[in-house]
Amino acid sequence: MEMRDDEPALDRLIHEPARLAILTVLSSVESADFVFLQRTTGLTKGNLSSHLSKLEDGGLVAIEKTFVRRKPNTSVALTAEGRERTARHWDQLDLMRARAQAPADDRP
């Protein structure tokens, strides 16, 4: 059963609240480490860790692991693609809301 999809459907990878929070923080900050993200998003470590992996797999963020003062440190930054796709996602949401405000453009 084919469905027409003139509505591009929101990207789940981005739309997921936890990830949207992460991406949003990152877009304001150039680069953030694990602990900072955990505090700002309120996610648990495990949860944050797995979301970051998914974002990395999706090419939205770049993760760099180093040692800072003998301790492991995970630094995360938006990739160019990540920045663009996140912006586009907000655009889609805007569009959607705009349509909601406008009167129905129903069929004949």
Added chain:
Amino acid sequence: MEMRDDEPALDRLIHEPARLAILTVLSSVESADFVFLQRTTGLTKGNLSSHLSKLEDGGLVAIEKTFVRRKPNTSVALTAEGRERTARHWDQLDLMRARAQAPADDRP
């Protein structure tokens, strides 16, 4: 392990793409029937049906089943609560995005 949640966390019932689409359509249209919703959202029948049930359980929409020209007809409308909560959801998203634009308000 307690987390602070000054960020109210997005309502999943509303945030889910399929449901957001439904709510968005409904907010422009006063009332819509099943088939109309199916076409505008691009969801399959099964999927749409279960989402509508969840929205109804959550008190966001009111569903009215009647017969139109001897055929069953399911009509859906936003409740007052649904309208308000949907609006609030958009507000939360706005807030989130606004924070992203602003420079990081990190801790000392």
Added chain:
DNA sequence: CGTGTACGGTCTGTAGCACAAACCAGTCTG
């Protein structure tokens, strides 16, 4: 009056995923 076929939905099975708890590696403190 069967026998299609289209309409309008609901019910069911399943794959995928968000989440937190358990775990692990290394460091510091006494």
Added chain:
DNA sequence: CAGACTGGTTTGTGCTACAGACCGTACACG
């Protein structure tokens, strides 16, 4: 050396979005 803390990753599981099977009714048409 024991113990606690920091900074994560891996594992288990309960939920749920999704589509496809299914069901009932209505309207052909021979």
